[in-house]
Amino acid sequence: MELLVLSKKDLEKVLTMRDTIDAVQEAFKGLALGEVEMPMPYIIDVRKHNGVWGVKSALINNLDVVGVKLSSGYFENPMKYNLPSITGVVVLADAKLGIPLAVMDALTITAYRTGAIAGVAARFLARKDSEVAAIFGAGVQGRTQLLALSEVLKLNEVRVYDVIPEASTRYAEEMSKKLGIEVRAVKSVEEALKKVDVVSTATPSKTPYIKAEWIPAGTHITTVGSDHKGKQELDSQIYYKAKVVVDKKEVALEKDYLKPELIYAELGEIIAGMKAGRVSTDEITIMDSSGLGIQDVAAALVAYRLAKEKNLGTWIEFA
Ligand SMILES: NC(=O)c1ccc[n+]([C@@H]2O[C@H](COP(=O)([O-])OP(=O)(O)OC[C@H]3O[C@@H](n4cnc5c(N)ncnc54)[C@H](O)[C@@H]3O)[C@@H](O)[C@H]2O)c1
Incomplete structure (x- = not known):
């Protein structure tokens, strides 16, 4: 079984804000219409190092995809260590076959899907x-x-x-x-x-x-x-x-x-x-x-599809 690995550089080449906004908008509609399952996010507070880890996940039934994001929030990182505040991984999987499809950088997925919420909200509220x-x-x-x-x-x-x-x-x-x-x-x-x-x-x-x-x-x-x-x-x-x-x-x-x-x-x-x-x-x-997890899964699916289309990323022999 093969798995597609998408790095920050790969994601920056494939993801577009327009595609992400449209996908996130559809995912929110699905949430309202009951087509989505989404457990509550799980936060692990790392008080000792003034950071948090969060686990966000969702199943988007009409797209047959499930995904989980494990990402951090260490907001002193840029000043103290010249590291990003947020890092992590997203795992995207096929909900029909029950197999993982891709692993990708959570920083870029988070940035795009969080931007997308401003785009969707502006369409309906600005x-x-x-x-x-x-x-x-x-x-x-x-x-x-x-x-x-x-x-x-x-x-x-x-x-x-x-x-x-x-x-x-x-x-x-x-x-x-x-x-x-x-x-x-x-x-x-x-x-x-x-x-x-x-x-x-x-x-x-x-x-x-x-x-x-x-x-x-x-x-x-x-x-x-x-x-x-x-x-x-x-x-x-x-x-x-x-x-x-x-x-x-x-x-x-x-x-x-x-x-x-x-x-x-x-x-x-x-x-x-x-x-x-x-x-x-x-x-x-x-x-x-x-x-929300639906934003991560929607954006990850956009990235996975576009990366396959453009032949980007690294396939690894997985299982
Ligand atoms: N809602 C979401 O889905 C979502 C997703 C990702 C990140 N976040 C949150 O967004 C925030 C920013 O994340 P980021 O990745 O851009 O972090 P970042 O470290 O890249 O940027 C944060 C910026 O805010 C500035 N800042 C801090 N306090 C400020 C204040 N009082 N007034 C003005 N500027 C201030 C910092 O100097 C820094 O430049 C965090 O709270 C993060 O947890 C939310």
Whole structure:
């Protein structure tokens, strides 16, 4: 039996944000329609080293694939060891035959599938005329957040804010070249939010740094940084003013700042037409993402199919 191994370099050659957004959107629709099975994510807290390992998994019945991701979150790594904050592996398997298909780098899959949530959410929750974006956190996720937003919106101005000013400057240079849009490093959170249309927050902050009074009416915000208990990026008051959409209620409700009565819908319910998305130009909408196994499996399947088509990756004799 053979297994396809896809490295970070392979994935960067095959994955496109457009394909990932479409696949993630379908997976969320499947979740709402009951075509998906997804156990609760499992977190192993490595307090001794200020890190976490997470296990996320899903079965997508209509695609006959199952997958598991084991990935880490060690956010001091870039500064201390020049290593990424997130690493790990995704295993993709055939649900019909019960055999593994591929093993791949989890950093790239995570970055693309997490970017994709901003793209899908913007399709249903942002104003169609959104032109100005603000990105918080100039790291790995901050980059794919912008890639995805620029796939689905016609952006003409982007502000980026990071607690490390050099990180914002590097991001601004790299992303403006890559996307051909003006990307500006800004010095304060408030400055980034002036007359903004769409926001993505992608920091591991444990203290909210975005105040309710700084958010203009009509803004859409996707938060990916506060992905589990203990992290929070938006001031709690914002959740009381906004239409709050989550990826999966049971997962989202593990966070202290969310309460059942604050949650309007799961993203899949909006995609499947069971609930309305944005209904007015002045409502504030929030997509609060925790990150689900279905996103990993959907993105891994896109990568596997494209890699086979393009003859990329390394096949190993496995069993
Ligand atoms: N929701 C999801 O599905 C999902 C998926 C992957 C990662 N995440 C989360 O996203 C966050 C970022 O992950 P990453 O891989 O981009 O990490 P990263 O280390 O590559 O980047 C994080 C950036 O945020 C900056 N930062 C930290 N605190 C800040 C603050 N208060 N204000 C502004 N900038 C700040 C850091 O300087 C760094 O540049 C983490 O919390 C991670 O757990 C969520």
